[in-house]
Amino acid sequence: MEREKTGFFGSQQSLLFAIVGIFIIYPFFVSNYYIDVAFFFGIYALLGLSLNIVLGEVGLFDLGHAGFYAIGAYTTAILNTKLGIPILVLLPVSAIAAGIFAYIVCSPIIHLRGDYLCIVTIGMGEIVRLALINNPFDLTGGPNGVYGIDFPSFGGPFVIDSSIEYYFLIWIIVVLSIIGLIRLQNSRIGRAWNCIREDEVAAGSSGIDVKSYKLLAFVIGAALAGVAGNIYASKLMAVSPESFSFWESCMLFCIVLIGGMGSIPGILIGAAFISLFPEIFRPFAMYRMLVFGLVMILMMMFRPGGVWPRKRGGPEFVSLLSRMRKKDV
Amino acid sequence: MSKGDLHTTPERVLETRGLTKIFGGLIAVNNFDATVKKGEIFSLIGPNGAGKTTVFNVVTGIYKPEAGQVIFGEKDITGRKPHQIVSFGIARTFQNIRLFQNMTCLENIMAGQHCRAKAGVWSSIFSFSAQKKEERRIREISESRIEQVGLERFRDELAKNIPYGSQRMLEIARALATEPMLLVLDEPSSGLNAGETEVLMGFLKELIEKEHLTILLIEHDMNVVMGISDKVAVMDEGKKIAEGNPEEIYNNPRVIEAYLGTEEEA
Numbered sequence: 001m002e003r004e005k006t007g008f009f010g011s012q013q014s015l016l017f018a019i020v021g022i023f024i025i026y027p028f029f030v031s032n033y034y035i036d037v038a039f040f041f042g043i044y045a046l047l048g049l050s051l052n053i054v055l056g057e058v059g060l061f062d063l064g065h066a067g068f069y070a071i072g073a074y075t076t077a078i079l080n081t082k083l084g085i086p087i088l089v090l091l092p093v094s095a096i097a098a099g100i101f102a103y104i105v106c107s108p109i110i111h112l113r114g115d116y117l118c119i120v121t122i123g124m125g126e127i128v129r130l131a132l133i134n135n136p137f138d139l140t141g142g143p144n145g146v147y148g149i150d151f152p153s154f155g156g157p158f159v160i161d162s163s164i165e166y167y168f169l170i171w172i173i174v175v176l177s178i179i180g181l182i183r184l185q186n187s188r189i190g191r192a193w194n195c196i197r198e199d200e201v202a203a204g205s206s207g208i209d210v211k212s213y214k215l216l217a218f219v220i221g222a223a224l225a226g227v228a229g230n231i232y233a234s235k236l237m238a239v240s241p242e243s244f245s246f247w248e249s250c251m252l253f254c255i256v257l258i259g260g261m262g263s264i265p266g267i268l269i270g271a272a273f274i275s276l277f278p279e280i281f282r283p284f285a286m287y288r289m290l291v292f293g294l295v296m297i298l299m300m301m302f303r304p305g306g307v308w309p310r311k312r313g314g315p316e317f318v319s320l321l322s323r324m325r326k327k328d329v
Numbered sequence: 330m331s332k333g334d335l336h337t338t339p340e341r342v343l344e345t346r347g348l349t350k351i352f353g354g355l356i357a358v359n360n361f362d363a364t365v366k367k368g369e370i371f372s373l374i375g376p377n378g379a380g381k382t383t384v385f386n387v388v389t390g391i392y393k394p395e396a397g398q399v400i401f402g403e404k405d406i407t408g409r410k411p412h413q414i415v416s417f418g419i420a421r422t423f424q425n426i427r428l429f430q431n432m433t434c435l436e437n438i439m440a441g442q443h444c445r446a447k448a449g450v451w452s453s454i455f456s457f458s459a460q461k462k463e464e465r466r467i468r469e470i471s472e473s474r475i476e477q478v479g480l481e482r483f484r485d486e487l488a489k490n491i492p493y494g495s496q497r498m499l500e501i502a503r504a505l506a507t508e509p510m511l512l513v514l515d516e517p518s519s520g521l522n523a524g525e526t527e528v529l530m531g532f533l534k535e536l537i538e539k540e541h542l543t544i545l546l547i548e549h550d551m552n553v554v555m556g557i558s559d560k561v562a563v564m565d566e567g568k569k570i571a572e573g574n575p576e577e578i579y580n581n582p583r584v585i586e587a588y589l590g591t592e593e594e595a
Contacts, residue, residue, distance in 0.1 A: 180454040183453055183454050183455075183456055184450070184453055184454060187448060187453035187460065187464070188439075188442075188443050188446050188448055188453070188463075188464070188467065189448070189449075189450060189453050190453075191432075191436060191439060191440055191443070192440070192443055194429065194431075194432055194436075195429050195432070195440045195443075198428075198429035198430055198431055198432060199427050199428070199429055199430075201391065201411075201423075201427060202423070202427035202428065202429065203429075203440070204390075204391070204410070204411035204412050204415075205389060205391070205411050205412075205415065205420075205421050205423075205427075206415065206420075206440045206441050206443065206444075206503055206504075206507065207412050207415035207416055207420075207440075207441065207443050207444030207445075207507050208412055208440065208443050208444070209410070209412045210412070216450070220450070
């Protein structure tokens with residue numbers, strides 16, 4: 001197939017091998033602290049990839065993605081602590097729970113366009129967070145969250161309990177997700193998503209079921225975020241509502257914008273930026289957000305398509321915004 | 330490419346019965362009846378704002394009519410969703426070209442094949458052999474369509490970067506890639522020069538002959554309308570005021586008054 005055209009393999013193959021090599025040997029040369037930094041890079045990469053399906057591929061503004069992440073994390077936390085189900089068994093369960101949640105919540109709002117959808121998703125994310133704080137059915141532990149989550153295992157003797165094992169767990173999942181997503185991008189489903197992003201009316205009139213494909217993007221995006229939530233919960237051994245704030249959704253949005261909408265290598269760069277940035281600038285912690293804001297403004301001015309825009313023509317965020325307003329017939 | 334056999338398909342391809350579409354206080358389409366027969370080019374003409382495009386939008390499912398029916402073949406398709414109507418076999422183009430601008434020309438055409446394929450999420454992720462075969466078929470059909478409209482040199486060019494005339498042809502190619510029985514074209518010659526219009530007319534005639542399509546056309550260019558139409562219907566203020574073959578329409582006093590006489594489009 002002509003995969004080179006969309007530019008992740010092919011000409012950059014040697015670069016890819018080099019990067020994979022570095023990723024494999026990296027944890028054997030650094031302290032646990034830096035392995036954990038790379039672990040959180042992986043978490044953000046997975047979350048960025050999941051939001052990218054909705055925001056980058058279909059062009060739907062979703063500022064409540066942390067809500068899906070929270071559903072995944074709390075599903076894992078509650079089922080593990082109350083029923084003792086092993087974490088790795090809960091991995092698909094969390095994904096399915098987040099996916100079903102997305103399906104139910106997004107079905108009635110899927111016809112909203114652009115900024116309207118954006119506002120509703122913000123509300124959705126906030127409602128999830130507030131619901132968790134209010135401790136429904138005595139399950140979520142209120143503001144304190146849920147404690148004492150196990151290490152990942154299938155219930156047998158094999159247990160993931162060191163930083164280095166966590167590191168490999170998350171990055172193997174990221175790599176598998178990337179492979180799956182590249183295949184989706186190059187399938188009729190990925191093309192249908194891109195068509196909807198480009199022109200909803202024309203997509204419908206070319207035979208694409210706009211509503212179902214938007215929902216599909218939300219469900220797959222939420223399921224991946226649910227996977228990230230599962231691993232996050234077991235890594236921290238505790239989950240609490242403040243980890244899933246509106247700010248978290250904004251960070252994910254920034255990952256996609258910085259990297260380049262619809263571009264998988266771009267997402268990885270964006271995730272690296274978001275997760276490594278606070279570490280690099282730790283000495284200047286007070287000015288961190290200032291610099292961050294400045295970088296975002298400069299990005300929008302000079303590289304509106306992201307650091308590594310998608311070859312097939314990822315749209316620029318600004319042009320997508322302006323097009324939102326003239327999408328009617 | 331012809332779908333269905335001439336002998337088994339009924340004569341009538343599309344029929345509208347009492348079609349009415351109201352926007353607020355404006356009756357955009359008022360009790361519109363028309364019958365399009367298989368293999369003909371049916372043109373819809375009329376002054377600006379007569380409701381032609383609204384008829385198209387109702388037929389292709391973008392608007393729901395307030396009253397009336399749209400019958401395609403033997404099926405009542407009134408109020409169906411656009412993508413369903415495409416899968417039944419009606420494909421359309423738009424007055425102001427609506428391509429997928431940031432996708433390549435080939436990908437634009439491949440989008441038209443979407444409704445004729447069925448690979449799902451899992452078969453795409455795991456790349457099952459059925460999915461690969463289907464992808465190959467989509468690509469082959471799209472390649473042949475891009476050659477048919479003579480745009481193979483723009484194959485990997487983004488749609489927004491190709492010349493205007495080529496964009497028109499690309500949009501028609503995308504519609505053809507859905508394997509339609511009825512092609513609905515909204516002012517295909519607008520913005521084209523005389524030479525390009527000539528090519529377009531030849532192309533449409535060829536489609537009728539070789540692919541047994543039926544074409545429903547909105548057109549302002551009288552040379553095109555008189556040159557290729559088998560039947561012409563004239564609309565004014567949402568109503569059909571005349572219908573007949575091009576000569577009859579040309580000499581109809583009501584038409585001249587409503588359209589040619591007062592609001593000459595050239």
